[in-house]
Amino acid sequence: MTTSTAPPATEQFARVLRHEHRADPYPHYARMLDRRVSRLDDGSWLVSGYQEIRQLLHDPRTSADRLDPQNTTPKAARSLLLQDPPFHDQLRRVVTQEFIPRIMGMRDHLGELVARLLDAHISAGPGELDVVADLAYPLPVTVICELLGVPTEDEPLFGSLARRLTRGLDPVDTQTEEELRELDRARGELVHYLEGLIARRRSDPGDDLLSGLMFHQDPDDVLDPVQLRVTLGLLLIAGHETTVNLIANGTLALLRHPDVLARLRTDPDLATPLVEEVLRHDPPVQMSGRSALADIDIAGTTIPRGSRIRLMLAAGNRDATRFDYPGRFVPDRRDNAHLGFGGGIHYCVGATLARAEAQIALTALARRLQEPRLVDDPPPYRENAILRGPERLPVAFARLDPDHTPAR
Ligand code: HEM
Known part of the structure; x- marks a missing residue:
């Protein structure tokens, strides 16, 4: 079996990470598909083919x-995302x-939150909205803070911490010394904040998710204090940091395809396949990672045991x-x-x-915004390459109507 060093793949990966390509990294991703699995100069493996990614996501090796x-955090103190079975499965x-029971039956509440956010901008005449700051960001933040039991007054503090921390997900060599130091400071502040929140809930539990995790019914499953904080x-x-990009990317797709926007306005059922297509065409999480626990044969090559894998x-x-037509935005795509x-x-x-959240937010935008248009196309993008999305998304409109239709 031959394994080839592939400077072009290394360069393609570097291009995807470069901020100048953030608005449209897709031509660079497309070129990666010429070789579905490639070794990068740093010894890690880049996997770009659909079947190969799926295979590795499901491979217990x-x-x-x-x-x-x-990442010098001891294994036991890492999050679910970085854990393996059996501990992963238990956690x-x-x-x-x-989590799941608390989000069932939430659609009406989500509809109310979206309505309230848009009501603040009702206008009988022309105006402008920043879809990120005014809707896509505050909606998921309010929802997750309510679910977890983060007090409303702490939301801004927590929001700024989250922003600073997500930069830490990007590859280290794309970050400056100062950024890495800043990341350490933000991590310290997060630990301090979460420990305070946990202490408050311990003495004053509610019916929120944090209290649920803390006093979980099955004593064998109770999380230790470190895992509680990490989770x-x-x-x-x-x-x-994720749903914001789904709503923003969805808005972008709608405004770039006015025919789809017009369809969604009259056919809210389109929202379901449309959101799936946004998740395919312009995904909020662009890449993930694994490592190989054994030699893995894939796409005619072997990823050696101990290698880092970039999916x-x-x-x-x-x-x-x-x-079919992978670069095309097909809002009612089947088999997606x-x-x-x-x-x-x-x-x-x-x-x-x-x-x-995305289905409800996009449907409300389509219904209530009259003659919307992008102020900047492409909009300015955030630094992050992995959790990728617009920094701001100013949209001009002729009118923003009150909500006439009951939430679905
Ligand atoms: C559009 C929004 C979102 C996208 C695109 C997204 C994407 C992803 C992806 C790709 C993974 C798998 C990562 C991997 O295998 O390495 C993941 C895992 C996870 N996501 Fe999301 N996510 C979103 C929203 C959320 C929200 C709102 C929550 C909860 C509040 C959440 C909680 C999690 C958790 C806990 C995991 C880890 C699961 C595990 O390791 O077993 N995600 N997400």
């Missing part, structure tokens, strides 16, 4: 430990048992061997088993919630 040299069971941090960050979800989602929420045992815990 992969570990969720990304072998990130900068995930507790989290889903507490809380993961849910809060996931709730702050290019955004490339797999546009693999022409899996999706995209990789936007990952796959296998780490499949996104928040997928149902994120889908509901």
